[in-house]
Amino acid sequence: MRIVLINSLYTPHIIGGAEISTQILAEALASEADVHVLTLGGQKRGEGLRMEKISGVTVHRLPYSNLYWIGDGKRRGVLPRTARRLTDLYNPLQVGAVRERLEAIGPDLIHTQNLSGFGAAVWTANASRKVPIVHTLRDYSLLSPVSSPLGNPALAKLYALSSAGFSGRVSAVVGISSHILNRHTKAGLFPKASRSVIPNAVEGEIAAAERDFDRKPLRIGYFGRIEPEKGVRQLVEAALPLPAEVVERIVICGEGSIRQELQELCRQDPRFVFPGKVKPAEARSLMAEMDANFVPSIWEEPFGRVIIESYQVGTPVYASAVGGIPDAVWNPDEFLFPPGSAAVIRTKILEFHSLSGDEKRSIQEQCVRHCLKFTQASLLGQHLELYSRILSHRPELAAQAAYGQVN
Numbered sequence: 001m002r003i004v005l006i007n008s009l010y011t012p013h014i015i016g017g018a019e020i021s022t023q024i025l026a027e028a029l030a031s032e033a034d035v036h037v038l039t040l041g042g043q044k045r046g047e048g049l050r051m052e053k054i055s056g057v058t059v060h061r062l063p064y065s066n067l068y069w070i071g072d073g074k075r076r077g078v079l080p081r082t083a084r085r086l087t088d089l090y091n092p093l094q095v096g097a098v099r100e101r102l103e104a105i106g107p108d109l110i111h112t113q114n115l116s117g118f119g120a121a122v123w124t125a126n127a128s129r130k131v132p133i134v135h136t137l138r139d140y141s142l143l144s145p146v147s148s149p150l151g152n153p154a155l156a157k158l159y160a161l162s163s164a165g166f167s168g169r170v171s172a173v174v175g176i177s178s179h180i181l182n183r184h185t186k187a188g189l190f191p192k193a194s195r196s197v198i199p200n201a202v203e204g205e206i207a208a209a210e211r212d213f214d215r216k217p218l219r220i221g222y223f224g225r226i227e228p229e230k231g232v233r234q235l236v237e238a239a240l241p242l243p244a245e246v247v248e249r250i251v252i253c254g255e256g257s258i259r260q261e262l263q264e265l266c267r268q269d270p271r272f273v274f275p276g277k278v279k280p281a282e283a284r285s286l287m288a289e290m291d292a293n294f295v296p297s298i299w300e301e302p303f304g305r306v307i308i309e310s311y312q313v314g315t316p317v318y319a320s321a322v323g324g325i326p327d328a329v330w331n332p333d334e335f336l337f338p339p340g341s342a343a344v345i346r347t348k349i350l351e352f353h354s355l356s357g358d359e360k361r362s363i364q365e366q367c368v369r370h371c372l373k374f375t376q377a378s379l380l381g382q383h384l385e386l387y388s389r390i391l392s393h394r395p396e397l398a399a400q401a402a403y404g405q406v407n
Contacts, residue, residue: 001032001033001034001108001109001387001391002033002034002035002036002105002106002107002108002109003029003033003034003035003036003107003108003109003110003111003387004036004037004038004101004102004105004107004109004110004111005022005025005026005029005035005036005037005038005111005112005113006037006038006039006098006110006111006112006113006115006118006122007019007022007037007038007039007112007113007114007115008039008040008070008071008113008114008115008116008117008118009039009040009070009071009114009117010022010023010026010037010039010054010059010061011023011054013039013042013071015070015071017138017200017303017305018113018114018138018139021113021138021176021200021201022037022113022114024200024201024203024376024379025111025201025379025383026057027055027056027057028201028376028379028380028383029380029383030055030056030057031056031380032380032384034058035056035057035058036057036058036059036060036105036107037057037058037059037060038060038062038098038101038102039059039060039061039062040061040062040063040064040069040070040071040117040118041061041062041063041064041069042064042069042071042072043061043063043064044063044064045063045064045065045093046063047063048063049061049062049063049101060101060105062094062097062098062101063097064094064117065091065093065094065097066084066087066088066091066094066117067080067083067084067087068080068084069117070084070116070117085116087119088115088116088117088118088119088120089119089121089158089159089162090119090121090162091118091119091121092121094117094118094119094121094122095118095119095121095122095124095125096125098118098122098125099125099126102125102126102129102131103129107126107131108131108391109131109132109133109134109387109390109391110126110131110132110133110134111133111134111135111136112133112134112135112136112170113135113136113138114138114139114141115141115142116141120142120162120163120166120167121166123135123166123167123169123170124166124169127169132171132172132390132391133169133170133171133172134170134171134172134173134174134386134387134390135167135170135172135173135174135190135193136173136174136175136176136198137173137174137175137176137180137181137184137302138176138180138302138303139180139302140180140183140300140302142159142160142163142167142184142189143156143159143160143163143183143184143187143189144156144159144160160187160188160189163189164187164188164189164191167189167190167191167193168190168191168192170190170192170193171192171193171194171390172193172194172195172196172386172389172390173185173189173190173193173194173195173196174195174196174197174198174386175195175196175197175198175324176197176198176199176200176302176303176324177197177199177302177303177323177324177325177327177328178197178324178327179300179302179323179324179326179327180302180303180323180324181195181196181197183300194389194390196382196386197327198379198382198383198386199303199327199328199373199374200303200305200308200374200379201374201375201376201378201379202305202308202309202312202371202374202375203376204284204309204312205312206312206368206371206372206375207312207313207314208313208314208364208365208367208368209288209289209313209314209315211291211314211364212357213357213358213360213361213364214356214357216245216246216353217244217245217246217247217248217353218246218247218248218291218292218349218352218353219247219248219249219250219251219289219290219291220239220247220249220250220251220290220291220292220293220294220349221250221251221252221253221286221287221289221290221292221293221294221315222235222250222251222252222253222254222293222294222295222296223253223254223283223286223287223293223306223309223310224253224254224295224306225254225255225256226252226254226255226256226257226258226259226262227256227257227258228257228258228298229297229298229299230256230296230297230298230299231296231297231298231320231339231340232252232256232258232262232296233258233262234296234298234340234341234342234345235250235252235294235296235342235345236250236252236262236265236266236272237342238342238343238345238346238349239271239272239345239346239349240265240266240269241346242346242349242350244271246349246350246353247271247349247353248271249271249273250266250271250272250273251273251275251286251289251290252272252273252274253274253275253276253277253278253283253286254276254277255276255277259274259276262274283309284309284312284313287309287310287313287315288313288314288315290310290315291315291352291360292315292316292317292318292349292352293306293310293315293316293317293318294317294318294319294345294348295307295317295318295319295320295325296319296320296337296339296345297319297320297322297323297325297339298320298322298339298340299322299323300322300323300324301322301323301324301325302323302324303324303325303327303328304319304324304325304327304328304329305328307319307325307328307329308328308371308374310367311330311367311368311370311371312368312371314364314367314368315364315367316330316335316352316360316363316364316367317329317335317367318335318336318337318345318348318349318352319335319336319337320336320337320338320339320340321336321337321338321339322339328374330366330367330370331363331366335348
């Protein structure tokens with residue numbers, strides 16, 4: 001079976017979790033199928049196509065046909081950014097380049113991911129061959145050109161209408177959480193598609209750190225961008241009034257626009273540590289040192305990768321009940337809280353502080369068990385099952401999808 005994945009960027013060009021998740025999926029599928037990735041390279045149209053093999057995956061880097069390449073980290077002004085995003089509504093040059101590659105590759109199935117830089121019109125690129133299309137929802141970019149569809153209602157409506165028109169060609173839609181799937185289907189997208197939730201796989205060794213569960217006071221942590229919509233201010237305000245007998249250390253790990261402001265707020269309290277942005281291995285080590293980590297987001301997170309990363313090292317997580325976070329949290333009745341309230345977060349800290357060592361040990365065991373749902377093996381199995389269903393009208397391909405026979 002030959003599968004083509006389409007995503008805005010591909011390793012080593014990584015902006016966020018979508019690129020990481022697409023790479024994990026591609027490499028998992030490569031053990032069972034002939035996998036190709038179509039992505040946008042930093043070269044202009046005159047420089048042509050670039051191809052390479054990465055971990056068994058054939059990567060086709062198409063020239064970008066827009067004002068600038070989405071992978072260029074240079075900060076653009078409002079007008080260039082708006083123009084680039086409007087071009088995504090329909091970009092015939094980019095659609096034509098995708099069509100040409102699909103004709104050359106001859107896939108049995110196309111699986112699109114993030115389409116910024118391509119635009120939803122790429123779903124028309126295979127119309128003549130009628131190859132089934134699966135799409136995975138990893139963010140809100142089909143609903144809005146900005147990070148949240150709530151940010152610009154007028155422009156979001158335009159994007160949603162355009163995306164909905166093209167999305168009728170998609171055979172199956174996958175949400176990385178039930179929230180992001182419902183958010184799009186309720187907006188009228190993917191009217192003919194079957195619907196599934198397949199969470200991201202989160203790479204990392206599952207090995208709970210050794211700790212003294214009876215030890216008090218607590219060490220609590222936050223790992224992520226230090227921005228207002230992440231709720232990190234509320235976490236700081238929750239912990240500040242608590243005595244050292246309850247909380248001895250608060251680690252706020254990451255960078256962002258309000259880091260300096262929060263550091264100033266905590267200037268007189270040596271318990272607060274701001275290590276900045278650290279490498280993944282160091283972040284994992286810091287997570288393992290914490291008694292509990294917090295994900296207090298206010299905006300609609302599509303998924304909760306940091307939650308699973310924390311579970312992998314055996315550290316429980318309290319998180320806000322927004323977006324896709326509830327799908328990732330173990331025991332949501334106890335470990336979720338309403339967003340935006342320092343008082344509620346403070347209550348959760350005190351609740352955890354009151355638990356016995358045996359109760360904390362049991363929680364760790366459950367968290368480790370829970371994160372097994374988010375492994376690469378689970379991701380692969382669920383996708384092969386989905387592909388088998390989509391290709392069921394072609395029995396020979398359905399068998400390959402189900403049993404991993406490579407064409």
